[in-house]
Amino acid sequence: MIDLHTHILPGVDDGAQTLDDSVAMARVAVDDGITAVVATPHRNPWTYTAGVAEAERRLDEVRAACREAGLAIRLILGGEAYVAPDLAEQVRVGLALTINESRYLLVEWPFEQYPVYSEQAIFDLQVRGIVPLMAHAERYRFLQRDVQKVRALVDRGILIQVTGSSLTGGHGPEPQKLAEALLTSGLAHVLASDAHSAELRPPILTPAYQRAIELVGESRARAMVTDAPEQIIDNRPVDLPPAKPPVQRPFWAFWRRSNHV
């Protein structure tokens, strides 16, 4: 398995704080059967502003420390960009980092609302050949209220990352419900951990992978933890699941439900 979304770089955001933290996270990942992790430090204008050179330097330190600890794991650089009107420009000048310098950019949105400039930001990325991968889609309140919004984004070429711990209930009922709906509707492309530490939010994927098998079968589950992440790292097109049409309820469904209460 490949974990495409982790905060394993030490001292650059709210993830690992020390090199020991990073190695502890890598150990958890290896024990879970993860062979590669992408370090995706937050980058937004207010709090997290580590530059590329700094991120590369720290990643090299983590690689060396993992080698020393005997951990066989591939460490790859990416970033978690924050949606902004000038996001395409941030990519151009090397402030927002795509995954392994591919066309794929992990992008996060505010949890409560979908800013009006999002559409233009997506368009500007796409005309430059960048494919946005929406981070932890199931956690946004604006999508929990309306899953069809996700379908509209996917139809426009956006990829969707779901967080493993959401699928297994770790972030509460609403994210879990949306995570399940995204998988069963064919609207989820990547399952990742969004790990921040070895203990509280660890880099593990097996429980979510098992749940995904129950929901969508082994082949699709594997695609989300292995095939699609590999395609993204290698800058190849991602095999898309067939998006299923929304379930149409008969017009009398409400009447039937209310009579069974």
Ligand SMILES: [Fe+2]
């Ligand atoms: Fe994250």
